[in-house]
Amino acid sequence: MEPFFPDEEHARHIEDLRSELNRYDVYAGYEFAEELENQLVFDVRKYVSSEKNERALFSIVNDFMTSLNLTRFDAFGQMRMREVDGIEARKILVYVLTEDLAYSGPTGMSRESALTLVEQLLSLFNAEVRYFTNATFTSDPFRLGAWSPNAGSRTFDTGIVLVDDQRIGIVWTTAED
16 A cells, blocks of 8 residues: 555545645746746645654655655755644745745735635644644744755755644745746
C-alpha cells in the first residue's frame, strides 16, 4: 500500500479547495508573474502509521515532502522544519496566499479569501493537528524572515505542512526572483 493515499471521505472538499486555489491563481495579475514562475503546492492525503511517536511523525512529514519533490534534510541529515502553533500557522498560510515571497508585494488573493480558504483547509483536520514550516517570520509587519530552502533551485519557499493522526496536508509556495 502507498504511504499516502487519497482521502475518499473528503475528496469533494479537497477538490473544491484545489479548484478555488487554482481559480484564484494567487499570482494572477501580479506584474512579474510569468517571469517569476512562482508555484503553489497544495495537497491533502490520508496515511497509515503503526507508530505514534515524534520520530515517526517527522518521518511522515519527510516522506510526504519527498513525495512532492520538496527536499527536507540538510547536509547533516537534519530536518529543516520547525513546529509552530495554530495561530502562527494561520498567519503563515494567509501570508503565503496573499504575499509574494520574492518582492513582498501582494498576490492576486485578498486576505478575506485567504482566511476563508485556510479555515476550510483546517476543517479537514482534527483538534490534534500539528503544523510545521521551514521558516521564521518577523512580527511587525508579518514577513518572511529566514528559511531553510526545501524547493531545490527556487530562491524562496515556505508554507505549512499539517499533520494529524490520519491526514497530512500542505500549502507551500515557491518563488524565483
